[in-house]
Amino acid sequence: MFVDEVDVTFEAGDGGEGKVSFGKMEKSGPDGGNGGKGGDIYIVGSSDLTLLSQFRGKDVVAAGDGVPGNKDKKAGKNADDLFIQLPVGSSLADLETKETFELEKVGQEILLCVGGKGGIGNYDLRSSRNTTPKNTIPARKGQKRNLLISLRFIADFGLIGLPSAGKSSLLNELTNTKVKTAAYHFTTLSANLGVLPNEKIIADIPGLIEGASHGKGLGIRFLKHIQRVGLLLHCISSDSSDPLKDYKIVRNELGNFSKDLLEKEEIILLTKHDLSDKSGLAAAKRKLQKLKKEIIETSIYDDRSLKNLYSVLDSGA
Ligand SMILES: Nc1nc2c(ncn2[C@@H]2O[C@H](COP(=O)(O)OP(=O)(O)OP(=O)(O)O)[C@@H](O)[C@H]2O)c(=O)[nH]1
Numbered sequence: 237m238f239v240d241e242v243d244v245t246f247e248a249g250d251g252g253e254g255k256v257s258f259g260k261m262e263k264s265g266p267d268g269g270n271g272g273k274g275g276d277i278y279i280v281g282s283s284d285l286t287l288l289s290q291f292r293g294k295d296v297v298a299a300g301d302g303v304p305g306n307k308d309k310k311a312g313k314n315a316d317d318l319f320i321q322l323p324v325g326s327s328l329a330d331l332e333t334k335e336t337f338e339l340e341k342v343g344q345e346i347l348l349c350v351g352g353k354g355g356i357g358n359y360d361l362r363s364s365r366n367t368t369p370k371n372t373i374p375a376r377k378g379q380k381r382n383l384l385i386s387l388r389f390i391a392d393f394g395l396i397g398l399p400s401a402g403k404s405s406l407l408n409e410l411t412n413t414k415v416k417t418a419a420y421h422f423t424t425l426s427a428n429l430g431v432l433p434n435e436k437i438i439a440d441i442p443g444l445i446e447g448a449s450h451g452k453g454l455g456i457r458f459l460k461h462i463q464r465v466g467l468l469l470h471c472i473s474s475d476s477s478d479p480l481k482d483y484k485i486v487r488n489e490l491g492n493f494s495k496d497l498l499e500k501e502e503i504i505l506l507t508k509h510d511l512s513d514k515s516g517l518a519a520a521k522r523k524l525q526k527l528k529k530e531i532i533e534t535s536i537y538d539d540r541s542l543k544n545l546y547s548v549l550d551s552g553a
């Protein structure tokens with residue numbers, strides 16, 4: 237199953253300890269080298285949305301430790317830095333410090349955990365006051381963070397509605413995705429994306445039901461995927477017995493997730509128009525017109541309606 241939320245601990249590498257040592261010859265002074273630096277951990281934005289699955293069954297990601305210093309003034313090697321690819325749209329919350337990090341662009345790099353500095357060996361600690369130090373400056377530990385990584389899709393349009401309203405069917409028709417569609421509710425279990433011919437991105441999320449914000453059905457956590465869309469496409473089946481009620485149920489759940497979602501621009505898609513006769517369609521439209529929103533009739537069996545919808549998506553938002 238598609239992963240859009242994980243809890244992972246990132247641990248940068250510890251610094252390698254500095255060395256206390258003295259040359260073999262009598263009177264030869266301190267020659268302990270410094271320790272190497274621990275590896276940093278960077279996160280890097282990627283277009284691969286499936287990347288959170290790399291953490292399945294793995295709760296710690298650790299960079300290597302610096303190598304300890306050695307005799308003969310030999311410094312320990314610095315550990316390699318780790319570059320962890322994460323999908324664009326990932327937001328990382330540090331569960332202790334409450335800091336957050338957002339990856340918004342492909343290739344964007346953020347230094348998340350700093351590797352520990354290496355310790356200083358006794359060679360570098362020589363001074364005029366103390367020509368034979370027998371100590372080191374200890375190495376530093378690498379930075380650790382316990383993170384909740386959650387993915388929010390960055391899409392231009394978002395399909396929302398009750399289960400079986402025809403959201404995934406529209407996604408499939410408008411883009412070249414092949415998301416499962418079926419006559420039963422909750423066919424879609426996780427969010428999907430498709431790319432329109434104009435390269436804009438459209439997101440399809442699982443259906444919402446009354447009480448979803450209290451955990452009914454599949455809940456409302458998928459709504460995070462439409463937090464950033466420019467235009468909501470609210471799908472209402474034209475064979476519904478009460479289209480206005482359908483609309484209100486979904487809006488209520490949106491508002492319970494975040495009032496911001498209610499502020500978004502929205503058009504209504506009166507889907508499956510082939511299932512209703514003219515008078516049924518007119519009645520459904522009349523009821524929905526009270527909302528003073530644009531209403532577009534669609535059917536996956538009516539190419540003209542799909543072209544019309546596409547031209548609206550192409551011209552608008
Ligand atoms: N007659 C007709 N049937 C449609 C149309 N669009 C979708 N359907 C059917 O309606 C059913 C539900 O369609 P889906 O696209 O799976 O609906 P959904 O809104 O994605 O549903 P969930 O994922 O469960 O929320 C499927 O059996 C589709 O074949 C349409 O325009 N006309």
Ligand SMILES: [Mg+2]
Binds near residue numbers: 404442
């Ligand atoms: Mg679906």
